[in-house]
Amino acid sequence: MKIVVLGPPGAGKGTQAVKIAEHYKIPHISTGDLFRSNISEGTELGKLAKTYIDKGDLVPNEVTINMISERLTHADAANGFILDGFPRAYDQAVALQQLLAEKNGETYAPDNHGQGLDAILSFEISDEAVVERLKSRGREDDQESVILNRLKVYAEQTAPLLDFYSKELSVIDALGSEEEVFQRTLAALSS
Ligand code: AMP
Numbered sequence: 760m761k762i763v764v765l766g767p768p769g770a771g772k773g774t775q776a777v778k779i780a781e782h783y784k785i786p787h788i789s790t791g792d793l794f795r796s797n798i799s800e801g802t803e804l805g806k807l808a809k810t811y812i813d814k815g816d817l818v819p820n821e822v823t824i825n826m827i828s829e830r831l832t833h834a835d836a837a838n839g840f841i842l843d844g845f846p847r848a849y850d851q852a853v854a855l856q857q858l859l860a861e862k863n864g865e866t867y868a869p870d871n872h873g874q875g876l877d878a879i880l881s882f883e884i885s886d887e888a889v890v891e892r893l894k895s896r897g898r899e900d901d902q903e904s905v906i907l908n909r910l911k912v913y914a915e916q917t918a919p920l921l922d923f924y925s926k927e928l929s930v931i932d933a934l935g936s937e938e939e940v941f942q943r944t945l946a947a948l949s950s
Contacts, residue, residue, distance in 0.1 A: 760785055760948070762841040762857070762877060765920060766882030768909045769879055769889035769896070770933045771940060775882065776843035778941050779948070785839035788830055790823060790847070815908035817847060817916060824854045831858065848916045852923050873927035878948055881921060882933035882940075886910065 766772040773789060780787035794812060797805030799940040804826065806814045811818045829847050830836065846852040852872070859875025860867040868874055893906045900909070921928065933940055 760839045760841070761877050762839075762948070763846070763855075763876055763879045763924075763927075764841065764843050764882065764948040765879065765917070765924075766933060767884065767886075767913045768906070769893040769915075770882040770884045770902055771892070772880075772882045772933070773843055774842050774937055775933075775940055775944055777779050777916075778937075779944060780841050782945070783839060783841075784839055786833075786835045787843060788827070788836065788840050788845070790818075790827065790845040791843075793826055793830065794818060813905070815900060815905040815912060820848055820850045820854070823847075824851055824858075827851075827855070828858055831862070846920060849919060849923065851950070852920055860915075870886050872924055876927070878929060879924045879927045880944060880947060881930045883930055884933040888934060 762779065762783075762785075764772045764776050764779075773791075777787050779785075792810075794805065795810040798809050799805070799814075804822065808818045808820065817823070823845065827842070831840070839928065840856075846855050856872060856874050857867050863875055865874065873879060889910065890903075890906060893901050894903070929950075931940065931943050931947055935943075
């Protein structure tokens, strides 16, 4: 299974992505986690990423695309993966499509936005519910001003991907218990 999860910050997509990864025995690849582990290891990539993450801005596309492209060369991702937090901008989505086409030895088909993917899940939730969830999470970039910027960045740069993937999208109501949302997700993936 090759899956992409979309949704605003705080929709619970990370939690669901981990459960889906366990269920299908595929690696959970989260760009946010990759950045955070680079930050804690003190790498150059981490130092650069931190300046953007602290403000709630996107790390530049080129840096992020290179990081994902490298991660997808690892053996564990050969037959499947779940991408959590990537793509988050139009250029990233196009880069992913091109990358997967190349990996699969296919010709890049510009109109086939889901090329190389089995599912694109969109977790939907209201802004009010998002702010409440994020405030209770307590991560360093979860102060209210940073949360509001992340939501703005989401609306401006990431939400347009819902149109980009409109033909392939499975929409999931993200309001409910973890288990309820997981059951909805499994149902969407098996249909
Ligand atoms: P997340 O853990 O997915 O909430 O991501 C935390 C932060 O990492 C985001 O607010 C961005 O600053 C950065 N980030 C994560 N994924 C991406 C991406 N695909 N493109 C650019 N920045 C990203």
